[in-house]
Amino acid sequence: MTIDIPFIWTAFKEIIKSLPITLILTLVPLAIGFLIGLTVALVRIYKTRFLYQAANGYVSFFRGTPIIMHIMVIYYGIPLLIDQVSSKFDLNIQTNKIPIILFVLIALSLAAGAYLSEIIRSGIISVSTGQLEAAYSVGMTKYQAMFRIVLPQALALSIPNFTNLFVGFLHTSSIAFLVSEKELTGAANIVASTNLKFLEAFIAAGIVYWGLTIMVEGISFLLEKKVTSYSRGGVS
Amino acid sequence: MINLKGIKKSFNKSEVLKGINLKIEKGEVVTILGPSGSGKTTLLRCLNFLEKPDGGMVQIGNIKVDTEKATKKEMLTIRKQSAMVFQHYNLFAHKTVLQNVMEGLIVAKRVKKKDARYRSELVLEKVGLKDKLHHYPSQLSGGQQQRVGIARALALNPEVILFDEPTSALDPELVGEVLSVIKTIAKEGITMVVVTHEMSFAREVSDRVLFMDGGVIVEEGTPLEIFHAPKEERTRRFLQRISGDSFFPPLKERVN
Amino acid sequence: MGKAFDPSLIIEFIPTLFHYLGVTLQILAASIFLGLILGVAAAIPRMFKIPILNQLVILYVSFIRGTPILIQLFLVFYGLPAVLQIIKIDVSKLEAIYFVIITYAISNGAGFSEIFRGAIRAVDKGQTEAAYSVGMTSTQNFFRIVMPQALRIAFPNVANSVIGSLKDTSLAFTIGVMDMMGRGDTLISATAHALEVYISLSIIYYSVVLLFEKTLGKLEKYFNRYQKADLSAAA
Ligand SMILES: Nc1ncnc2c1ncn2[C@@H]1O[C@H](COP(=O)(O)OP(=O)(O)O)[C@@H](O)[C@H]1O
Ligand SMILES: [Mg+2]
Numbered sequence: 001m002t003i004d005i006p007f008i009w010t011a012f013k014e015i016i017k018s019l020p021i022t023l024i025l026t027l028v029p030l031a032i033g034f035l036i037g038l039t040v041a042l043v044r045i046y047k048t049r050f051l052y053q054a055a056n057g058y059v060s061f062f063r064g065t066p067i068i069m070h071i072m073v074i075y076y077g078i079p080l081l082i083d084q085v086s087s088k089f090d091l092n093i094q095t096n097k098i099p100i101i102l103f104v105l106i107a108l109s110l111a112a113g114a115y116l117s118e119i120i121r122s123g124i125i126s127v128s129t130g131q132l133e134a135a136y137s138v139g140m141t142k143y144q145a146m147f148r149i150v151l152p153q154a155l156a157l158s159i160p161n162f163t164n165l166f167v168g169f170l171h172t173s174s175i176a177f178l179v180s181e182k183e184l185t186g187a188a189n190i191v192a193s194t195n196l197k198f199l200e201a202f203i204a205a206g207i208v209y210w211g212l213t214i215m216v217e218g219i220s221f222l223l224e225k226k227v228t229s230y231s232r233g234g235v236s
Numbered sequence: 237m238i239n240l241k242g243i244k245k246s247f248n249k250s251e252v253l254k255g256i257n258l259k260i261e262k263g264e265v266v267t268i269l270g271p272s273g274s275g276k277t278t279l280l281r282c283l284n285f286l287e288k289p290d291g292g293m294v295q296i297g298n299i300k301v302d303t304e305k306a307t308k309k310e311m312l313t314i315r316k317q318s319a320m321v322f323q324h325y326n327l328f329a330h331k332t333v334l335q336n337v338m339e340g341l342i343v344a345k346r347v348k349k350k351d352a353r354y355r356s357e358l359v360l361e362k363v364g365l366k367d368k369l370h371h372y373p374s375q376l377s378g379g380q381q382q383r384v385g386i387a388r389a390l391a392l393n394p395e396v397i398l399f400d401e402p403t404s405a406l407d408p409e410l411v412g413e414v415l416s417v418i419k420t421i422a423k424e425g426i427t428m429v430v431v432t433h434e435m436s437f438a439r440e441v442s443d444r445v446l447f448m449d450g451g452v453i454v455e456e457g458t459p460l461e462i463f464h465a466p467k468e469e470r471t472r473r474f475l476q477r478i479s480g481d482s483f484f485p486p487l488k489e490r491v492n
Numbered sequence: 493m494g495k496a497f498d499p500s501l502i503i504e505f506i507p508t509l510f511h512y513l514g515v516t517l518q519i520l521a522a523s524i525f526l527g528l529i530l531g532v533a534a535a536i537p538r539m540f541k542i543p544i545l546n547q548l549v550i551l552y553v554s555f556i557r558g559t560p561i562l563i564q565l566f567l568v569f570y571g572l573p574a575v576l577q578i579i580k581i582d583v584s585k586l587e588a589i590y591f592v593i594i595t596y597a598i599s600n601g602a603g604f605s606e607i608f609r610g611a612i613r614a615v616d617k618g619q620t621e622a623a624y625s626v627g628m629t630s631t632q633n634f635f636r637i638v639m640p641q642a643l644r645i646a647f648p649n650v651a652n653s654v655i656g657s658l659k660d661t662s663l664a665f666t667i668g669v670m671d672m673m674g675r676g677d678t679l680i681s682a683t684a685h686a687l688e689v690y691i692s693l694s695i696i697y698y699s700v701v702l703l704f705e706k707t708l709g710k711l712e713k714y715f716n717r718y719q720k721a722d723l724s725a726a727a
Pocket of ligand 2: 277278401
């Protein structure tokens with residue numbers, strides 16, 4: 001077995017066509033997850049009654065189990081649930097018409113929410129209490145102090161963690177190929193098995209992911225520099 | 237006018253304020269002296285409910301609150317009567333000098349942005365920072381940061397400004413610029429409560445000096461009374477210790 | 493689609509699947525152990541800026557950080573035999589589990605090297621200066637002063653990697669390893685109760701992760717027993 005180097009380029013051109021699906025599988029869960037994560041983080045910070053335990057349980061469970069489980073349980077579970085409900089009320093919903101990507105997006109969003117809540121929470125905690133007290137001392141309410149003073153700083157401080165999570169979810173989206181989603185890894189798998197050139201196809205896929213990661217990290221670096229410029233003194 | 241009656245506060249069962257009674261007239265400048273841990277900071281923080289007292293009554297202006305029954309709304313109303321200057325400045329790190337001063341006006345006082353800006357610039361000019369409006373706190377010296385802190389408090393035009401050791405985090409050569417700003421506004425008739433270890437400042441500026449120890453006000457009087465004829469032994473010893481250090485070189489030095 | 497949901501099957505499946513936890517833990521233990529060795533080896537050229545090796549390690553770490561573990565797994569699975577064939581070693585009969593261990597070791601090694609490097613840099617410079625000031629050599633300083641503190645700093649990150657790795661082992665079945673997930677697959681083919689199988693697997697993974705978190709947390713506390721409990725209490 002030798003490596004067919006020109007084929008790597010052929011595979012690359014084929015695989016890159018699936019980039020939009022990988023991007024959807026990365027960006028949508030992170031966006032939805034951010035809303036979930038922010039809410040859950042605030043519930044946990046303020047120790048809101050009843051919700052607090054549920055929030056802790058949610059974060060602990062989703063962070064404590066492999067993401068492939070979330071995908072599989074939702075992929076098999078939701079249709080079953082819908083079937084039961086629809087047969088009870090004669091709704092006649094055809095679960096096999098639901099696009100698979102929807103299940104994956106739900107699962108990944110729930111997982112992202114758990115991870116993001118942890119990042120946002122630790123960001124909030126790392127903003128000094130002095131900031132909060134100063135906000136109160138000029139007459140802000142709890143809500144104003146959180147959203148105007150603490151959160152902006154917490155989110156800026158969390159950019160490196162957000163970046164790591166972004167890259168993590170970019171890579172995690174590859175699991176979707178196991179439920180026959182045709183994203184980058186799925187496409188690579190198809191190219192590999194139709195041409196029986198597995199190594200070449202996965203090298204090409206690896207290059208795509210690697211390039212994406214380097215780009216994401218570069219952008220994040222610039223963003224962080226811009227957003228946290230307030231914390232670097234000396235330009236007086 | 238400020239009126240405190242029977243303010244009590246404990247942390248983990250140790251009583252830090254043991255029933256403080258204190259009346260401050262409008263325009264009065266009161267300094268609080270006392271050893272570290274005597275409850276000075278806690279007293280200030282109870283005044284604006286950064287710390288919720290366990291018991292007693294707080295009145296600032298026409299707002300009067302029974303601390304045991306204080307609702308969140310009442311605490312916020314009382315808090316809006318006062319402003320605070322912190323030992324470590326606590327400027328909003330992600331906002332410029334101008335934004336720091338405008339923030340409370342816009343958000344808490346609901347002043348229009350344009351008016352807030354005008355007013356903030358005026359106050360910043362008063363503390364000598366007109367040329368730093370668009371700098372971030374991290375780009376300023378400690379003395380400049382604390383002057384922004386003072387401007388932030390002053391802009392709110394509160395019933396009272398609370399100062400918690402405003403110069404004790406500063407390098408010695410920066411203390412003067414901050415004290416002179418405080419002196420200026422003290423002369424303008426703004427009610428102030430100042431916790432400080434700067435004795436000459438206390439002597440010069442205050443209408444009244446309180447000496448606190450162990451969670452009680454041990455003694456109070458005019459600067460003249462407290463500094464020259466303290467009635468209490470504890471006050472005397474504290475003042476001696478504070479001023480003694482500068483009069484007598486430490487023993488170690490003489491031995492060598 | 494599968495058959496009607498039967499919760500009792502979840503309980504029934506757990507012992508069957510649990511039986512294969514050993515394979516998962518074997519993969520984990522071996523890949524962490526090898527990863528630690530690789531991590532130290534990779535951190536050295538980075539810290540001492542050994543030319544060429546330094547650049548190679550940067551490339552290695554960047555690639556591992558830049559690609560999904562699944563892709564790494566496939567690359568090793570399909571690539572290693574091809575590479576070894578060049579030097580006339582036939583690994584085509586090697587069991588899949590070894591490919592998994594190699595992949596995860598390589599992956600962990602990259603992570604560990606970064607953790608170690610960061611931890612050593614995080615030790616206060618004053619410590620080294622103090623060590624020199626009492627007459628230590630640079631080797632003595634490294635082994636007696638810097639390293640013990642660096643290990644303490646590195647521990648929580650290493651612990652996180654271990655737990656992350658444990659969860660990642662759930663992908664080993666994609667190249668045919670018969671671990672919990674692999675056994676789950678066969679159970680699904682046999683019973684068509686996929687949902688129940690995955691719920692059982694989730695319960696097992698979650699329990700093991702919780703157990704690991706507890707244990708590693710206790711260890712961390714033990715390492716930190718001389719540290720001041722709460723620095724924020726000051727001021
Ligand atoms: N948030 C807190 N939790 C526990 N103890 C506190 C807290 N704040 C203050 N204390 C304690 O209360 C006492 C008085 O503190 P403080 O009011 O800061 O004194 P001062 O400002 O006079 O130095 C000290 O013994 C201090 O340790
Ligand atoms: Mg104090």
